[in-house]
Amino acid sequence: MGNKVCETLGIEYPVISGAMAWTSMAPLVGAVSAAGGLGTLGSGFMPKEIILGQMDAVRKMTDKPFAANLFLDPSPMLEVGVSAILEGKPAVAYIDSLNLLQYDFTKEHYDKFHEAGIKVVAKINYLEDAIVAAKAGADVIITKGFEGGGHVTKVSARVLLAEVVEANLGIPIVASGGIATPRQAAGLTVQGADGIEMGTAFMATQECPIHPNCKQAIVDAIDRDIVACGQSTGEPSWQITNPLAQEMLKIEADLPWDEAKGKIQEMSMGSLRAAAMEGDREKGAVLAGQVVGLIHDIPPVADRIVKFCNEWEELLKKDYSLF
Ligand SMILES: Cc1cc2nc3c(=O)[nH]c(=O)nc-3n(C[C@H](O)[C@H](O)[C@H](O)COP(=O)(O)O)c2cc1C
Structure with missing residues (x-):
């Protein structure tokens, strides 16, 4: 068949x-x-x-x-x-x-x-x-x-x-x-x-x-390490928690939505590249889904x-x- x-x-x-x-x-x-x-x-x-x-x-x-x-x-x-x-x-x-x-x-x-x-x-x-x-x-x-x-x-x-x-x-x-x-x-x-x-x-x-650090971050991550950043922009995406993600979450929790939006957009610029190409696991955005715990x-x-x-x-x- x-x-x-x-x-x-x-x-x-x-x-x-x-x-x-x-x-x-x-x-x-x-x-x-x-x-x-x-x-x-x-x-x-x-x-x-x-x-x-x-x-x-x-x-x-x-x-x-x-x-x-x-x-x-x-x-x-x-x-x-x-x-x-x-x-x-x-x-x-x-x-x-x-x-x-x-x-x-x-x-x-x-x-x-x-x-x-x-x-x-x-x-x-x-x-x-x-x-x-x-x-x-x-x-x-x-x-x-x-x-x-x-x-x-x-x-x-x-x-x-x-x-x-x-x-x-x-x-x-x-x-x-x-x-x-x-x-x-x-x-x-x-x-x-x-x-x-x-x-x-x-x-x-x-x-x-992508940078080997980024692949290793996926292997190292467990299910609850995945967080959703960027709710204030209307287009949140999943990423592995790290200092950048924690700072983004704090801004979105503390500031009014419209104020947070500008800051999050600024922080997101280049952050995907910093993780994927330069291997920065701390200040880069390591995008990945909830499935990391199975990889x-x-x-x-x-x-x-x-x-x-x-x-x-x-x-x-x-x-x-x-x-
Ligand atoms: C790093 C990353 C970037 C993604 N970028 C896009 C994109 O540009 N366009 C798109 O249609 N989907 C994008 N997706 C979604 C994937 O195409 C796919 O639908 C999703 O990863 C499937 O879920 P899984 O990660 O649990 O396997 C992206 C996913 C990841 C992890």
Whole structure:
């Protein structure tokens, strides 16, 4: 029996590595796609020439399908992303959004990619968005739960997947948020997922081009080390607690929201880069999801795909009958 995600996206294993700004760069994306998964460039905030350069770099590593990310929110960044994707033509446009999807706007953009022969993977945070994405013609839906790395959302991965599965939208569903083990993946298959997406777990791989200190911070962290910073900006994200995160939390607790917002935005500038590129675990923002407590090593990417899927498949062959 074939796998619907693999057939739709032309990949061998139903595993997507999530878009991660300034983290899922070509070395990780190429490694994931070469191993048979779908690698996604974290291109949502990149200038066009960097996106195109990153696509070239991935193509030097593999001729297999890969994806590029954009945010479907009206902004100059969206136009940059659309034009880079239409010109660079990755196999897949991986589309996230910080706001609820509007049908006409969504369809107009999906149509542009489809006309160029590019598949659309829609990452959604709410059932309502899944319904709009499916109606607008998305090829695959990723249901990203609250616990997943990156922007903090609202609905848990378990509830969101169940909602979208029960809605019978007729397109493959990829579960995301808090996944790091084959046993979780097997459970998600039973719950109706056709594939999985992981973000944080792919940061802790040999090929991910972030600073080794950042990977080690993920391995060292436990579940309660993950905190949500940036509530005052309206776009909070998960990060591993450290002096920077504690200072941000204190500012947000002590100051009126509008005052805190400016300070947090100032502190956030360059802090992702300080952690990811320069390895500053104290003053840098080490973004990662709640799943850190399940990540204990830094293996090659292929282990998080091929070995992972072999174990996932083995687990599904076991007898889990209740009586
Ligand atoms: C460091 C980091 C940066 C991220 N940046 C983006 C981004 O730019 N665009 C996006 O769509 N999602 C982004 N995400 C979310 C991931 O693509 C993915 O959905 C999420 O990490 C899955 O949850 P997990 O980390 O629990 O596996 C980011 C996640 C992390 C950890």
